Amino acid sequence: MQELAPELAERFEALGLRSRTVAHEPVYTVDESQALRGTIPGAHTKNLFLKDKKSRLFLVVAQEDTNVDLKTLHTRIGAQGRLSFGSPEQMRERLGVEPGSVTAFGIANDGEGVVTLVLDERLMAHDILNCHPLTNRGTTSISREHLFALFAAVRHDPLIVRLEADAADLASGQTS
Numbered sequence: 001m002q003e004l005a006p007e008l009a010e011r012f013e014a015l016g017l018r019s020r021t022v023a024h025e026p027v028y029t030v031d032e033s034q035a036l037r038g039t040i041p042g043a044h045t046k047n048l049f050l051k052d053k054k055s056r057l058f059l060v061v062a063q064e065d066t067n068v069d070l071k072t073l074h075t076r077i078g079a080q081g082r083l084s085f086g087s088p089e090q091m092r093e094r095l096g097v098e099p100g101s102v103t104a105f106g107i108a109n110d111g112e113g114v115v116t117l118v119l120d121e122r123l124m125a126h127d128i129l130n131c132h133p134l135t136n137r138g139t140t141s142i143s144r145e146h147l148f149a150l151f152a153a154v155r156h157d158p159l160i161v162r163l164e165a166d167a168a169d170l171a172s173g174q175t176s
Helices: 006-015 030-036 073-077 088-095 104-109 121-125 144-153 167-172
Strands: 019-023 043-051 057-063 115-120 128-131 138-143 159-161
Touching (some): 006 104, 006 144, 030 043, 043 104, 043 121, 057 088, 057 121, 104 115, 104 144, 115 121, 121 159
Parallel strands (some): 043 128, 115 159
Antiparallel strands (some): 019 138, 043 057, 128 138
16 A cells, blocks of 8 residues: 555545555556556546647546547537647646656646646546556545545536547547
């Protein structure tokens, strides 16, 4: 068992949020995560830190097996024009994480409210959600209710949308 990052642990304690963190080797992809994490109940997430053509930032949190259509995602989340990946510098500044460690918990570090939080509607079907604990060296399980309490406490109401790509999107090869 691994402890949460101190800043995250303090916030969880102040809000009365419970979680469980399991340590593992660093993971950078969903495949690596599935191989190393063992059997942890609940929905596992993948995360995309994106920007639109007007430099608006988005943290997209999807169920790990969701096929996200990057070509049309901007229309689903209200972005201006096609999306591209945010820079490592923006990620560090806004989410307080390094590349490879993007997580829903990073939104707590966006004190200025610059990042739009987008959640995959498929995650709403699960009572337990699993995210990186601000590092890719662990998996933190938290109830959906407690995760939403964190979002509310840091004034980030998530946009919940269908992120699953349809058959035409999959055929085009533009998914993540």
